[in-house]
Structure formats: structure tokens, C-alpha cells
Amino acid sequence: MTVFAPLAGMLWRTIEAYGIDPRRVIDENLYQPGSAGHVSERIAFSTFEKMETKAAQVIDDPALGLRAAEHLHPSHLGALGHAWIASSSLRTAIERARRFSRMYHEQIELLISNEYGVMKVEYRLRYQSTMPELLADSQLATLLILCRLNFGKSLRPAFVRMRRAPPSDPKPWHEFFGVEVQFNQSENSLALWNHDADKRLTGSNPMLVALHEDVIKRQIAELDRSDILNRTLAVIMDQLPSGGVSEVSVANELNLTPRTLRRKLQDKGINFRTLLTNVRKELVKRYINDPSYSVTEISFLLGYTDTSAFSRAYRRWNGSSPTQTRNRSDTPNRRP
Numbered sequence: 001m002t003v004f005a006p007l008a009g010m011l012w013r014t015i016e017a018y019g020i021d022p023r024r025v026i027d028e029n030l031y032q033p034g035s036a037g038h039v040s041e042r043i044a045f046s047t048f049e050k051m052e053t054k055a056a057q058v059i060d061d062p063a064l065g066l067r068a069a070e071h072l073h074p075s076h077l078g079a080l081g082h083a084w085i086a087s088s089s090l091r092t093a094i095e096r097a098r099r100f101s102r103m104y105h106e107q108i109e110l111l112i113s114n115e116y117g118v119m120k121v122e123y124r125l126r127y128q129s130t131m132p133e134l135l136a137d138s139q140l141a142t143l144l145i146l147c148r149l150n151f152g153k154s155l156r157p158a159f160v161r162m163r164r165a166p167p168s169d170p171k172p173w174h175e176f177f178g179v180e181v182q183f184n185q186s187e188n189s190l191a192l193w194n195h196d197a198d199k200r201l202t203g204s205n206p207m208l209v210a211l212h213e214d215v216i217k218r219q220i221a222e223l224d225r226s227d228i229l230n231r232t233l234a235v236i237m238d239q240l241p242s243g244g245v246s247e248v249s250v251a252n253e254l255n256l257t258p259r260t261l262r263r264k265l266q267d268k269g270i271n272f273r274t275l276l277t278n279v280r281k282e283l284v285k286r287y288i289n290d291p292s293y294s295v296t297e298i299s300f301l302l303g304y305t306d307t308s309a310f311s312r313a314y315r316r317w318n319g320s321s322p323t324q325t326r327n328r329s330d331t332p333n334r335r336p
Contacts (some may be wrong), residue, residue, distance in 0.1 A: 002042035002043060002044055002045055003044075003062060003106040004076075005042055005043050006031075006076045007029065007104060008026055008030065008031035008051065008107070008269070009033065009073070009076045010042065010049070010068060010072050010073070010076045010137025011025070011051060011052065011055060011068065012026055012031065013071035013073075014055070014067060014071045015055055016114065017071060020058055020059065024054075024058060025051055025054045025055045025058060026051055026244075029124065030047065030051075034253060035220075049131075052131065052134070052135075053130060053131060056308060060171070062167050062168070063136035063172040063173070063176075064137075065133070066137055066138075066140075066172060066173065068138050068177045069141030069144070070141075070144075072145050076225060077104050078103070078104070078216075079096065080104060081146075081226045083096055083205070083209045083216065084097065084148065084150070086205040086206075086209045087209060088201060088209075089198050089199060089201055089205070090147050090150060090192060090199070091119060091196045091201060093146070093147075093150060094110075094112065094121055094143075096118070096209075097111065097143075098110040098111075098112055098121075100216045104321075107127050108123065108124070108126045108127060108291075109123075109229060110122070110124075111124065115191075117158075117193065117194050118159075118191040118197075119125065119159040119192050119193075119194060119197040119269070120195060121143060121189060121190050121192075122187050122189040123143070124188070124189045125273075133164040133165075136162055136164055136188045137186070138178065139162060140162070140177075140188060140189075140298055141189055144157065144177060144190060147192065151199070151201070155192075155196060156178040157177055157178070157190050157192060158179075158192060159190075159191050160181045160189070160190050160191075161185035161187055161189045161190075162181060162183050163184075163188055164183060164184075164284040165184060167268070168321060170183070170227075182192075183290045205333055207248040207291065214283070217237070228264040228267075228268065228306075229265070229268050232250060232261070232265065233252065233279065235250045235253045236275065236279050238253075238281070239282075239303070240280075240301065240303040241301055243305050244277065244303075245303045247272045247273075248294045280302045280303070280313070281300060282304060283316055284298065284302060284317075286313065287301060287302075288326065295310070297324065299311075310322070
């Protein structure tokens with residue numbers, strides 16, 4: 001199990017804020033600020049937990065989890081962080097975080113429910129942590145920090161519930177969340193009023209969200225290197241814009257012969273051509289409704305060498321041409 005490497009950046013900045021050299025805790029071979037090489041890398045979960053434990057020992061602050069969240073930057077979550085910032089509402093951002101939580105931490109699960117006019121987000125661990133209180137503080141505080149980045153600092157939760165016992169001085173928790181935190185509860189959760197969760201956000205950008213989601217899906221597909229279907233999907237999405245995606249090119253990237261790839265996919269009940277078509281059909285749903293892309297640009301993004309080939313394929317899938325679909329759309333000023 002692994003953790004998204006750039007998350008170490010939040011830990012690094014937190015340790016620095018306490019006037020401590022982060023290199024006492026974080027191995028420079030695992031993470032260095034500003035290093036582009038860590039943008040999509042992973043850290044073993046056990047290694048990351050050891051760093052967190054050592055940081056807690058060095059800093060010795062009961063409110064460390066809250067302070068750590070204050071040093072979060074969207075870049076620490078990679079494409080998911082940027083897709084969050086571009087989301088149309090907090091509800092859609094949180095739903096996106098739930099769907100793609102594996103990308104940044106494979107041992108954390110988010111559950112979303114609605115009760116009494118609020119959207120409740122519950123945070124659960126899939127393992128027995130040595131620091132459950134610190135992690136609960138950090139995860140719920142991080143969620144609120146992200147929500148406030150989109151909504152504004154005035155955002156206050158409807159309630160915050162924690163399984164942990166009350167700290168000796170609960171004031172930092174009440175001040176951070178802006179409400180009286182409920183301790184000794186059966187869950188770790190934070191709730192937003194529906195009118196806050198559904199408020200239209202001025203910084204939303206559907207195009208950026210779609211592009212970052214594509215990156216997220218590729219990274220998640222790469223997590224399970226033993227799953228040939230996910231591995232094949234990841235390579236297809238990487239190769240599509242080059243226009244040279246084929247069974248042979250994908251097999252070469254996977255260090256397989258085309259025959260072996262064909263057999264492994266057949267064992268999963270699918271063939272390469274169907275898989276490629278499914279990826280294209282999923283992506284075109286996003287691109288066709290985005291006015292910033294022309295039909296020609298879409299055809300190349302989907303790996304077609306010319307627009308006519310893309311148009312013929314699109315007509316087979318949808319019964320109309322890309323231009324006809326756009327002409328029926330209510331969105332003005334689309335590029336033909």
C-alpha cells in the first residue's frame with residue numbers, strides 16, 4: 001500500500017513552521033521541496049507512517065494534526081487538488097475526492113451521506129493506526145481547509161464529530177473548526193449545510209476538471225500493476241494524443257507481445273479494440289461539450305489521424321455528427 005509522495009510536502013512545511021529542520025524526519029531521497037521527480041511518485045505506506053510518527057515525537061504538540069492541515073497546498077494532492085479547486089461546488093469537489101481517494105492515500109475511505117439538511121462526510125481508516133487521534137484531526141481539518149479554499153474562510157461546518165477523547169485543552173479544535181467539536185462520538189465526520197455544499201463557486205472550470213480527472217484516472221490505473229486491464233487503460237490514455245495508439249504500441253509499452261496482451265485481455269472478457277473504443281467514447285462526452293475544443297482538436301486528442309475518421313466513429317456511437325451534436329446544444333459560441 002502506498003501514499004502520494006507530494007503529501008510529504010505538507011509534512012515538510014509543517015515541520016519547518018515549528019522551526020525544525022525537516023530533514024531530521026523526512027529522508028531527502030524520498031522527498032525534496034520543488035523536486036519535479038516526485039509529482040506522480042508513491043511512498044510506501046509504512047514509510048510515510050513512520051515519518052508522521054517521528055514528526056509527532058519531534059514536535060510534541062497535541063494540536064499537530066490541525067496545524068499540519070493549515071500547511072496544505074492543492075499541489076500536495078496533485079491532479080486531484082487542482083480538480084478540487086476547479087469544481088463547481090463543494091458537493092462535487094467532495095464527491096470527486098471520495099471517488100479518487102485511492103490516489104492520495106490507499107488506506108483512507110470517505111463516506112458521504114445526507115441527513116437533516118446537511119451533507120455529512122465520514123472519514124474511515126482501513127487499518128489499525130498507531131496515531132488515530134492525530135490522523136483524525138489532520139484528515140477532518142484538511143477537508144475543511146480545502147473547502148475554505150474554494151468557498152472562503154467564512155465557511156463553518158454544521159457539526160464536527162470525533163471518536164477521540166477530548167484533548168486537555170479543546171479550545172484549538174473549537175477555534176479551528178468554528179463550531180464546538182463533539183468528542184467521544186462513534187465516527188469521525190464533518191458536515192456542511194446543504195446551501196453551502198451546493199453553492200455555485202466562482203472559480204469553477206469544467207475543462208480543467210476534465211483534464212485533471214484524466215490524469216487522476218491514469219495514476220489510479222497505475223497503482224495496481226498486476227491488473228492488466230488497468231495497466232492497458234493507463235497506456236492507452238497516455239498514447240492517445242500521439243495518434244499512434246495500437247495494440248502493438250500498447251503491448252510494447254507493457255513489455256508484452258501483442259499475442260500475450262490479447263490473451264490477457266481475453267481472460268478479462270474484453271479485446272483491445274473494444275477497450276480503446278470505450279475509452280474514446282468516455283472522453284468524447286467531455287470534449288464535445290467544451291467550447292474551447294474544436295472538432296479537429298478533439299479528433300487528435302482521441303488519437304485519430306484525421307477529422308473524417310473521428311466524425312464517422314462519432315456518428316456510429318451517437319447517430320449524429322459532432323457538429324450536429326454541438327448545434328443542438330444550448331451552449332453558445334462553440335467552435336465548429
